[in-house]
Amino acid sequence: MERLKDEHICLEVCPISNQMLRYMKDLRIHPISEYINRGVQCVVASDDPQIFDTVGLAWDLSGEVWHGAMLDLRDLKKLLLRNSFTYSAISPDERAQMLKNWNNDWQNFVRAVITQLN
Numbered sequence: 001m002e003r004l005k006d007e008h009i010c011l012e013v014c015p016i017s018n019q020m021l022r023y024m025k026d027l028r029i030h031p032i033s034e035y036i037n038r039g040v041q042c043v044v045a046s047d048d049p050q051i052f053d054t055v056g057l058a059w060d061l062s063g064e065v066w067h068g069a070m071l072d073l074r075d076l077k078k079l080l081l082r083n084s085f086t087y088s089a090i091s092p093d094e095r096a097q098m099l100k101n102w103n104n105d106w107q108n109f110v111r112a113v114i115t116q117l118n
Contacts, residue, residue, distance in 0.1 A: 004040045010087035011040060014047035028070070036075055043083045077106070 004011065013032050018024055035042050071079070085098050 001035070001038050001040050005038070008041065010083055011035060011042045012045045013042050014045050017047035033070060036071070036079075041083055041087065042079055043087060044079050081106070 015027055015030050015032065018030065019027060024030060032042060081102055085095055085102060088095065
């Protein structure tokens with residue numbers, strides 16, 4: 001794990017695939033929580049949704065990873081969005097623009113949630 005952190009290597013984690021292939025029965029014991037707690041960068045992927053007849057990434061995150069690995073909104077924000085841009089194979093200029101657009105969208109989302117709660 002230290003090497004992953006030191007070399008800024010991001011792990012692609014496929015929890016639904018792990019569960020469907022019976023690598024683990026219960027996502028509460030999936031190592032993603034420990035990776036995050038130790039500062040290892042991760043992204044969540046849906047690994048062959050057509051083969052497993054899953055609905056794609058939303059199911060992995062909301063239905064399984066969030067609840068099973070007991071992650072919070074900060075973790076999901078980082079796993080789903082920020083790390084997806086940061087560790088993608090796009091140019092630095094594209095990355096900067098996408099992160100800027102995403103940050104604006106995120107701020108709008110947060111304002112909308114706060115408005116609904118008030």
